[in-house]
Amino acid sequence: MSKRCALTLLLIMAVWNSGSSEEEEECKNRWIHIRKLPSRFNLDLLANCSEYPMLDDLCPYLGNHGLGQKTHNRSRSWYRTDSSMLELIFHRRMLEYPCLTQDPFLANAIYLPYYAGLDALPYLYGPESNSSALHGLHLFHFLQQDNPQIWARHMAYDHFLVMARPALDFSQPLTNDPPIWGTSFLELPQFFNITALTLEARAWSWQEHAVPYPTSFHPANLGLLESWLTRARRSKRSVLALFAGGGISGGSATPNIRRSIRSECENTTVDSYYEKLCEIVDCSSGVCEHDPIRFMRPMLQASFCLQPPGDTPTRRSTFDAILAGCIPVFFEELSAKSQYGWHLPENEFEEFSVFIPKEEVVFKGLKILDVLQRIPRARVRTLRERVLKLIPSVLYRKHNSSPGLRTKKDAFDLAIDGTLDKIRSRLQDLDFVI
Template sequence: MNRKKGMGMLKGSGWPLLMLMMLSVGKMAASSEEEECENRWIHIRKLPSRFNLDLLANCSEYPMLDDLCPYLGNHGLGQKTHNRSRSWYRTDPSMLELVFHRRMLEYPCLTQDPLRAKAIYLPYYAGLDALRYLYGSESNFSALHGLHLFHFLHQDNPQIWARHMAHDHFLVMARPAWDFSQPLTNDPPFWGTSFLELPQFFNLTALTLEARAWPWQEHAVPYPTSFHPLNLGLLDSWITRARRSKRSILALFAGGGGGGGSSSPNIRRSIRSECENATSDPSYEKLCEIVDCSNGVCEHDPVRFMRPMLQASFCLQPPGDTPTRRSTFDSILAGCIPVFFEDLSAKSQYGWHLPENEFEDFSVFIPKEEVVFKGLRILNVLQRIPRSKVRSLRQRVLALIPNVLYRKHDSSPGLKAKKDAFDLAIDGTLDKIRSRVQELHSVI
């Protein structure tokens, strides 16, 4: 071919060629997205604002609670602990529903078509809506909690709800499941609402801060901590600090309870007694330290407990009103090895985030009955653990940090490549729903 003629043909067809190349790249990108999202498409159900945003408008008016308004900032992460902070916020656990909703909006596999979706997310702020039944004038009508949501779902595009008999639906409940588990037959009503006892909701998946042992539809996800990094550098910097921190305290307990009042034996009373009477050990500056978090003084002030946790080898995690504690995840962030006293505190709860078959690799278990009723000394148990084992436990704890934090929304691509508590919760939910839907259709 004549060189000039060939160049002329290429020059003349340059724009169409460029368009073809762009279309080809676009198709490849779309194809890649299709492959990545093939079994991960999620549809966010459009709900009237009375089910979510309107509940935030009353943030200062919920009875029996402090003003929740300061904790709405930064899409539920709360206000920064100080002006120069880049990762630390005064996060309230009750804002998990808002935090999760914000993160769902940037989930990469969203679809507008509910028939294409493998899961349907309900952005219903169940924990906030429950407050009027838990503390307010409607506490005598707690069996009604959730019925208004069901009526909407049943009447507005009912085919979405009916397609898989609601097995493909999920929501987040920023309270322990016990708060939504009052039997419908209770009269007069006891503590809690009956949301999870309503037959209408037996098939959906509920992500709660603490799950009960038997209902299949509940699964616990980590309590939100105060640490929400924006990029990989901030995360790595924190992990390095936790790794290099000098551990001058053998054991630390950050919490309340176990002091005056009732003299009945319990694990928190045993911990306080042992800690207050601890002797010295040449390997540590202190054998035991207590950070008194009574009356919620630590809840929105992470500095109060994170600095001591960074100095401790072991962080004691006794059950309180319920088995689980936010402190478990705070201690993991600090590289402080958690010490559990019953399986329901974590081992039977957070399988997506803290693998159940690896608990002995990152934690210590001491049965509370042995401590409370048989006189087993917690500090003696911890002192007998070889230093090499302690180092191994801490390394595993540090490796778990990304699993238990909720990174900040709009975070950097590098950090997004590491799965956090939200990502693992979505993965687990999709697997759970996929299994249930397959089982449903195999029966049908």
Template sequence: MASVATVLSITLFLLLLQLTIFPRNVLSNPDQDPTSTDCTDRWIHIRRLPPRFNLDLLSNCSQYPLFDNFCPYLPNHGLGQKTHTRSLSWFRTDPSMLELIFHRRMLEYPCLTPDPSLANAVYLPYYAGIDALSYLYGPDVNASAEHGVEFFDFVQDDNPGIWARHAGHDHFLVMARPAWDFSQPLGNDPPTWGTSFLELPEFYNVTALTVEARAWPWQEQAIPYPTSFHPPSLALLESWIRRVRRSRRSTLMLFAGGGGVSATPNIRRSIRDECENSNATQNIGGHVKFCEVVDCSNGVCEHDPVRYMRPMLQASFCLQPPGDTPTRRSTFDSLLAGCIPVFFEDLSAKSQYNWHLPEEEYGEFSVSIPKEEVVFKGLRIVDVLMGIPRTRVEKMREKVLELMPRILYRRHGSSLGLRTQKDAFDIAVEGALQRIKSRLKEVAVETS
């Protein structure tokens, strides 16, 4: 059963949801001048969904033991519990709560309209990733092709003019799992991993914001994983950036993660082998040691940011090898720590997060080393990183600090000063609006 605190959190969330019937920025801080916001081409209508598609799903938070009991991660509107009682910015955030986090922030969006005919885009507050749990880990595992069918019937039939106006092209939603988890081909018998939500033709026109997108579907776009850092004010963000800037980097490279213990050659095994064979204890290029491994096997790091953030603050480079899927939350944790990410394939970030981390800028804040060179040709990662001039490393870290506000999700109800800086949510909404605008123009040309 969910705790009393969780029930109260859900109740408050429901109350705030009711406020979306008002046309303007009803939930934003009172120090904001509503007339200062230019909403041209930015109006968004939030579809009112029955709670079975979002809030009711939270009441089942302890019913999927094969996944996890996610009740502890619901407080603070999906940010999770504070890392300690006096914390203002750090929470035990679970990435699967992104749908809640995004929904709560949408209630503060300054250009909401109750009139869908005036909207440039329509947001669907459907918790697709949480709804998928019954198909991935629960009683509906053999009916994965049904995921989304009831939801589509509702959005098409309830106030049908909203959907019919652009056949769903102006709709978008957030999915807090990799797109691969929603892309099981229809008709698979027996079913394989995942649901078929993104394979349903009914949703082909909807823009899907996911933590990891596939390469080919036009409607999918990756947005950053939520980290544990959610500052409520500009002062707290700037304080953290100052700490990151002055942090002493005593370790050349760090890997925080699991895996790499199988006999089969792979990049994680190569990283672990290289780190275990690196036993430098002297000052080399300004570093006391070559490599450190923070073992995060079995999810031990996921809700304990102290376990990995402190080592990241002390490392110059953070290794980001692919795992079960190409992307990692650790990429964004390392950016928050000022630790320069090292990628081993483009799908890990470069071809994913171009709204938040422009592809043409990757050489300014990250290092790319082909995994095949390391695994099969014996290229030593440490040799590549040691060969980068210190002046370039310093410039790369400054670029990381510059990008930091773009990849974090600030806390809801944040101060006016912080809201002058675009965060991951702002950029995702802006990107969705632009993509929908572009797509509607294409459809108009195709049908003319």
């Protein structure tokens, strides 16, 4: 059987609602219709996994419905997950969503299984980079031609999709000539009304909402989750602060937060409580991206995990750190506080994280390690316990997981809840009958 045929068979295993009164009550105001799209909008994009320009072969990360291959043969929860597979991961989970309806006119929301991030790659890196304003128009034309009344019913306000890249990659103004970077998908008037779930939202976002980057941990049952929580809770924290990432050495001499972190870590003093005050895991050239053992073990041994912005404000490492019970330290609000409100409530940030303005560090000499050392031990324990409680809500559990694990809402569940609420609010504001 071909790779594409296998993917097709796996992705059509949707279980539609039976219409029982119990389901009607549980699914009230929660019905979702999955729009049927031609394979050129999703599965065909996976078939080209080894042919995208400027990128490594993506084919190894298609396994296990986008979770990637297991980190080793005996692993039961750990996979080599690539963030670009979020669209596939989300699609697979949508197929087992309990409140699906085949009737789009009974649905409270319409899900478009369009792999927008993968479809954007030729516009970002390939020969179509000068045609960025065309990205998405083929989808719009299909939606207009195939049952256009579905799109028109609520002027597309009830539609949503997943885009496995930062929103800025889809936000190039149509007036840019020649194009600079990104496609113009979110700038197209045709898509102004949809809700886009992205890995990072813009500061002024209203179309999109950020959802967590997928980590490498995808438990299939409650026992595996609880076993990991126990390990993270009991782990000895012998290092005060850890930074796992690239951009630490080389490059421009211009002052920046990562350079300041390196300078501090190279000039640490002895501390009576911690074996080490600072540790760096060099993840340059993407060496950590699909190898979680490189950074998860050090994170389990650290009290604080530093999350400086890089090319963009957000980092997958934020969610890896939470998974390890390592208290995240942010240096600008766009890194998380103004991003992941459905998963990391903005009004609770001081309960599970530390904020140190990067300007104070880079330009005024504030020492990160001094700030962290001044936090009382009891406060550190309280922060870590709150981080541990966040773990179930920021991971994407494995598809077909056990009923027990499904009682705990994960990143997918919270994203669906938030999307339904957002769509409902927007429709009410526009006086649509819902």
